[in-house]
Amino acid sequence: MSIETISLSGRKKEVSNKKMTFLESLYLVAIFKGLMITIRHLFTRKVTIKYPEQTRELSPVYRGQHMLMRDDEGRERCTACGLCALSCPAEAITMKAEERKPDEMHLYREEKYASIYEINMLRCIFCGLCEEACPKQAIYLTKSRVMVKSNSDREDFIYGKDKLVMPLDMAINNTKQMAN
Amino acid sequence: MKVTIDGQEINVEPGTTILQAARMIGGESVPPAMCYYSKLKGSGGKCRCCLVEVSKGSEADPRPMPKLVASCVTGVMDGMEVKSITSERVVDARKSVTEFLLINHPLDCPICDQAGECDLQNLSFKNGSAKTRFVEEKRTFEPENIGDNIQLHMNRCILCYRCVMTADQLTDNRVHGVLNRGDHSQISTAISKAINNEFSGNMIDVCPVGALTDKTFRFKQRVWFNKPYNAHRDCDKCCGKTTLWMFGEEIQRVTARKDEYHEVEEFICNECRFDHKDTKDWVIEGPRKFEKDSVINQNNYTRKLDTVTIETEKQILLGREQDRKKISMPAVPLKKDEVQVFKEGNI
Numbered sequence: 001m002s003i004e005t006i007s008l009s010g011r012k013k014e015v016s017n018k019k020m021t022f023l024e025s026l027y028l029v030a031i032f033k034g035l036m037i038t039i040r041h042l043f044t045r046k047v048t049i050k051y052p053e054q055t056r057e058l059s060p061v062y063r064g065q066h067m068l069m070r071d072d073e074g075r076e077r078c079t080a081c082g083l084c085a086l087s088c089p090a091e092a093i094t095m096k097a098e099e100r101k102p103d104e105m106h107l108y109r110e111e112k113y114a115s116i117y118e119i120n121m122l123r124c125i126f127c128g129l130c131e132e133a134c135p136k137q138a139i140y141l142t143k144s145r146v147m148v149k150s151n152s153d154r155e156d157f158i159y160g161k162d163k164l165v166m167p168l169d170m171a172i173n174n175t176k177q178m179a180n
Numbered sequence: 181m182k183v184t185i186d187g188q189e190i191n192v193e194p195g196t197t198i199l200q201a202a203r204m205i206g207g208e209s210v211p212p213a214m215c216y217y218s219k220l221k222g223s224g225g226k227c228r229c230c231l232v233e234v235s236k237g238s239e240a241d242p243r244p245m246p247k248l249v250a251s252c253v254t255g256v257m258d259g260m261e262v263k264s265i266t267s268e269r270v271v272d273a274r275k276s277v278t279e280f281l282l283i284n285h286p287l288d289c290p291i292c293d294q295a296g297e298c299d300l301q302n303l304s305f306k307n308g309s310a311k312t313r314f315v316e317e318k319r320t321f322e323p324e325n326i327g328d329n330i331q332l333h334m335n336r337c338i339l340c341y342r343c344v345m346t347a348d349q350l351t352d353n354r355v356h357g358v359l360n361r362g363d364h365s366q367i368s369t370a371i372s373k374a375i376n377n378e379f380s381g382n383m384i385d386v387c388p389v390g391a392l393t394d395k396t397f398r399f400k401q402r403v404w405f406n407k408p409y410n411a412h413r414d415c416d417k418c419c420g421k422t423t424l425w426m427f428g429e430e431i432q433r434v435t436a437r438k439d440e441y442h443e444v445e446e447f448i449c450n451e452c453r454f455d456h457k458d459t460k461d462w463v464i465e466g467p468r469k470f471e472k473d474s475v476i477n478q479n480n481y482t483r484k485l486d487t488v489t490i491e492t493e494k495q496i497l498l499g500r501e502q503d504r505k506k507i508s509m510p511a512v513p514l515k516k517d518e519v520q521v522f523k524e525g526n527i
Contacts, residue, residue, distance in 0.1 A: 010521055081290030082402035086478060097399040112291045112399050135290050 055145075063126045063141035065148070066119055068164045070171040071109055072178060077138035080114035084130035084139055092123035093130060110136070117164060121148040121157045183256045185209050186266050198251035198262055199230055203441065209264040210441075212274070212303050214281070214388045215340035216252035218443055223345050224252035227281065227338065229303060231273045236261035248273050274307040282308065284319045284363075285389070286335050294390030296403040296475045299442055300338065321366055326356065327374035329395050329454050330384060334366050337391035343367065343383040350447055351377035367391065378417060381453040385436050385444050396454055397433040401425075404475045406432060411462040417449040423468050431457045440471055 023029070049056060069077050080097035098115035100108045107113075126147070130139050151157060182191055185202050186209040192201045200218070202210045211232055216224035224230075230252045234245040239259030248269060251262070264270060282304060289295045321334035339358065344367070347354040355377070356369045369375060375383075383392045406425035413420045425433040434453050436444035456462065467482040490496075514522060 007522070079290045080399075081295070082405060083290070086402075086404060086475075091479075097401075099399050110288075110291055 058143065062143060063128045064144040065142055065146060066164055067140050067142050067166050068117065069138055069140055070166045072175045074168060074171045075107060075109040076113060076165060077109055077136045078114045078117065079110040079112050079136055081135060083133040083135060087129045087133035089127060089129065090123045090125050092120045094118050117161050119159050119164065121159055122154065181256055181258045183260045183262065185262045186264050192256055196256055198232060198254050198256055201256055202251065202264060211251050211264055213252055214299055214303065214338060215342060217342050217386055220342060220345040220349060223342060225250050227340055228277045229274065231270060233263040233267040233270050234260060235263050275309065278304050278308040281338050283314050285338065286318060292336065292390035293393045293397060293399065298390060299388035319363060324368060326369055327376055329381060329450065330375055331393045331395045331398055332367065333391050336389050337367055338389055339365055340388055342386040343392055346382050346386050347380065350379040350382060353377065378449055379447060381450045382447045394433055400432050401427055404478045407480060408468040408476065410437065410465040410468045412465065413452065413456065413462050415449060415452050418452060419446045420452060421446055422448055422452055424462060429459065431459060
């Protein structure tokens with residue numbers, strides 16, 4: 001037996017070249033059969049939605065764009081421990097640590113902070129391992145529907161702290177909501 | 181002298197301690213040690229991490245020792261039988277000792293520069309529990325400046341006295357020591373004096389935790405992102421054999437070479453450690469290897485990798501030779517129903 005005649009999936013069928021009868025050659029039955037399939041589909045559930053008027057429901061484990069959180073006093077939580085970068089399977093995260101100065105106590109939570117924190121969005125696979133590894137609950141993958149905005153330059157896909165850190169007014173709002 | 185540790189026999193010289201004998205055997209039964217340092221005279225007996233059970237005292241007196249003994253300061257006797265990891269009491273004691281050591285140790289590994297090569301981290305990873313039962317406030321100290329090269333974090337100290345012994349045995353004039361007593365004991369210099377002895381930098385290497393760290397490396401990089409290399413230079417003060425911790429072309433830190441028990445092979449001088457951060461000063465020998473489960477190995481490729489060739493035509497489309505043989509095995513005939521499915525398909 002040669003490799004060509006073996007059916008690994010068991011679904012291989014030999015094509016026959018048998019002559020059709022007169023009734024078959026009219027195709028009437030075949031056309032009716034085909035139409036029935038089309039008509040049946042008119043009554044089944046629609047597989048498409050009217051985007052953008054309608055949007056799909058997100059999965060509970062949906063992971064969108066990253067955000068570096070602030071605590072309830074508005075200080076950055078990240079302490080540049082490097083565990084997110086270590087756990088990242090795509091090696092998308094880089095950071096540089098710096099020591100907090102005495103006059104920066106209101107900006108950073110810990111003695112050490114990330115002066116540079118970059119995620120290469122072209123490398124990121126949104127697996128969420130960074131979120132899981134973070135001991136300070138600083139990095140989170142948000143529910144934002146916007147994942148990565150389109151761009152023409154590769155450099156623009158490396159997101160720095162300006163794009164990743166939680167906006168200050170958002171942190172203030174959160175604290176207010178917590179107080180209420 | 182014959183001694184049996186966890187069922188493994190070894191003949192050692194009289195005067196060897198149980199810990200040294202266990203290290204000669206190696207493997208799982210080596211007790212962890214936080215304060216014992218084989219290169220420092222008089223070290224050991226303080227942390228109680230290395231407790232072992234002596235189930236048979238010696239050939240002459242075969243009674244077991246009633247309490248667990250610190251293996252780093254107990255000498256072996258002829259015919260002694262020791263249980264290290266096989267004894268439930270020992271495992272339980274290690275767990276308790278770890279808990280005690282962590283009572284006053286701050287949980288700041290994300291900030292600490294020692295993280296990744298810290299003995300206490302390894303100890304608590306192996307023997308500690310994931311949760312703390314300690315609800316009181318931890319002991320804290322005022323930050324103190326002890327010079328330009330060494331950073332002291334007294335909060336992290338576990339009082340192993342290794343740094344004091346290093347200063348006593350390597351430098352001519354020790355300027356630091358342990359002040360106060362009990363819970364208040366702290367490593368400090370007498371009157372806020374800077375530590376600037378020739379070999380004082382070795383305090384950093386011997387410190388099992390992050391209490392003494394390199395100020396020139398402070399917060400520069402996490403150790404597992406560095407690439408460690410063995411290197412040497414001609415030094416008139418010390419052996420000059422070091423490990424360079426590189427990041428790209430930059431030398432971020434210089435340390436002495438540490439063996440599998442994180443003890444330095446040879447002490448190095450401060451000049452090598454702090455002042456030579458240029459690749460031109462060093463002769464780089466090659467990548468330094470670490471134990472298999474060390475985080476420092478992360479993303480380091482120290483092994484030579486073979487090139488992989490993929491022959492699409494030969495290996496994927498046609499399949500491997502052994503698989504093709506398996507599919508159309510003429511020696512094993514198909515059953516009757518199988519033949520039918522084979523011929524007609526199973527739709």
